[in-house]
Amino acid sequence: MCSLYRSFGCVYLLLEPYWKCTHGKVEVTKDGKFLTTMGKCKVFGELAILYNCTRTATVKALTNTKLWAIDRPCFQAIMMKTSLVRQAEIVDLLHKVQIFQHFPEETLNKIADVVEETYYDDGDYIVRQGAVGDTMYIIQKGKCHVTQRPGSGGSPRLTNTLKKGDYFGQGSLDGRDEKRDANVIAADKEGIVCLTLDRDSFLQATGGPDSFISKSVDDSKNKKVDSEFADIRLPDISVVATLGVGGFGRVELVRVNGRNQTYALKQLKKKHIVETRQQEHIMSEKKIMLESRCNFIVRLYRTFSDSKYLYMLLEACLGGELWTILRDKGSFDDGTTRFYTACVIEALSYLHNKGIVYRDLKPENILLDSQGYGKLVDFGFAKKINQGRKTWTFCGTPEYVAPEIILNKGHDFSADYWSLGILMFELLTGSPPFTGSDPMKTYNIILKGMDMIEFPRKITRNAANMIKKLCKDNPTERLGYQKNGLKDIQKHKWFDGFNWEGLKKRTLAPPIVPHVRSNSDTTNFDDYPPDTDPVPPDDMSGWDKDF
Structure with missing residues (x-):
């Protein structure tokens, strides 16, 4: 929205400006009624630099008037730069603190978000000997x-x-209420500034003082598991059946010589990857999936490459694609949608805690294991951005893309919350809320917002409320973006009574239990014809040497 400021015949066209009067006098009226006058050092229009809103009053110059004005884009750019500089300074200080040196960068960014700056005058006691503290x-x-x-x-x-x-x-951060063993007194005539970190904020940001100890134990376990696949070679693998086909290549159900277990082998044509400029995405997918250890994410065990293909040896989920089940059923009831939404939330919680945004949420990328639990797969668009950072890559399935991605404003984890709301809508109705005859028309419909969508009666009030809160146009207003993150989604009324602990421990009965007769049973997948595509040409450029 644009506003006009008129002063003695001159018209200034500004984009949502915020003004400070430096000279002169202005009159404020509303609906023709006089409200007040303002002079030097008075400010008005400040709400416009925070969000798009209708002007609530008219401001007219009574004398020759000079104003300082700042529009929303300029204000937001300044705030972004200021925030990034402040965070960088704080993280630099945290790097020098011994107890924080083992934390990964994303955890330090989280800590930087929760520390507070506190000022003390010369002579102030910051802590007193004998007092109990938690900061x-x-x-x-x-x-x-x-x-x-x-x-x-x-x-x-x-x-x-x-x-x-x-x-x-x-x-004081380790949970013990120990008494301070000394006094600390500000001793600077100009005063001092301290970054303060209380115990509760520390535990929330890091998971506790033992988090790096448990992490090292987990890593050693993971290395032991990964070593089980280190000696596997491509000739040791034999194809059982085809699980899926796409432009990238095929996914085959395979066996490894000497093992009873079956796996999924995803093979990708190197020529297709190069032609679509997906090299960086593929390398990122490998790194993220190899490091992921979550019951709601498909495991990647190891990778191979030759002159024509890249190969990913994955956990086999023989329950089939959630999309296939949705297609056959038409739509899911509230309980079924709740269960698989919860599976996705657990996966996103794990990824976001590691600083990873997923960006490709849709029913096709949710596989069911043999028990009926949902697992995320296909991390080609996933990216590590860390807490407090944004990325500007345009990617995703058109019907699921968040408005800020379309507008190229930069996006973060909140883009996944938007997609979560779209997923709920599609599972409950059988189709996503925003669809057009081509991607551009779909994008234009998305930019009109969720408020323009008519919800079918079958979507319950609580489900509709949650979808609308997830799909706010403003990313910072979305459910899940606040201090408690995805826990706020878990506490929404739509999830009242849901057994989250049972889900994590896998003791909760899934609403869909696929019939899997053996580890070579592919009846839960569509039938695919043998591969008749021409053999792709060799790619010897070497971009995949680290795959």
Whole structure:
């Protein structure tokens, strides 16, 4: 929306500006009724730099008037740069703190999001000896004196001087309410600034003080599992049947010599990857899937390559594609949709905690294992962006693409929340809410927003409410984007009474239990003819040497 500012015959056309009066006087009226006058240093229009809104009053210059004006794009660019600079400075300080040095970058970004800047005047006590505390401090500016009273009593003695980058109180983050063993006093005439991190925020951002210990144990277990596949070679693999066919190549059900278990082998034509410029996406897919250890994500065990193809040896999920079941049934009831939405939420929670945005959510990318649990597959569009970061790549299935991706505004994890709402709608009705005869028409319909969509009666009130909260036009307003993240989605009324613990432990009975007679049974997949495509040419460029 554009606003007009008129001053003695001059017209200024600005995009949602926010004004500060530096000289002169203006009159404010509403519906022709006088409200007030404003002069130097007064501001108006500030809501317009935060979000698109209708002007609530008219402002008219009464004298020759000078204004400072800033429009929304400029304001947002400044705020983004300021935020990124501040976060970089904080993360740089965190790198210097010994107890944080083992945390990955995405965890440090999370910590940077929850620390607070606190100012202390010269002589202020930051902590007192003997007091119980739950906060850690990192000096960002200035210096402090550390004093300690001897155990036998007497006056406190100066024992240390702390400066920028030094820290104290870290022992309070481990869950114990220990008493402070010294005084820390601000000792800078210009005052000091500390980054403060309380225990609750630390636990929420990191998962607890033992998180890196448990991570190292898990990693060692994962390495042991991965070593089981290190000696497998392509000639050891024999095809049992075809599970899927696409432009990229085929997915075959395979056996490995000397093993009873079956696997899925995804083969990708290198020529097709190069022609569609998907090299970076393929390498990212391999890295993300190899590192993923989640019961709701299909496992990738190892990869191979030759002159014509790339190969991915995957966990075989013989329950079939959720899309195939949806196609045959027409739509799912509330309970079935809730269960498979919950499976997706568990997968997204795992990915987002690792700083990964998925970006390709749709029923075709959800496979059922033999028990009926849903698992995400196909990570070609997944990308590691870390907390507080955005990416500008245009990708995804047209019907599921979020508005900010279409508008090239930059997107983050909230794009997955939008897609989650679209998935719910499609599972409940059999088709996504935004469809057009071509992608551009679909994008134009998406930009009109979810409020323009008429919900069928079969979608319950709570389900409709959740879909609309997930599919807010503004990414920051979407359910799941707030402080508690995906937990806010789990606590929505639509999930009232849902057994999340049973889902995680796999003791909850799935609504669809596929009939799988053996580990070579492919009856839950469509039938595919033998491969008659011409053999692709060799690709010896070497871009896949690390695959």
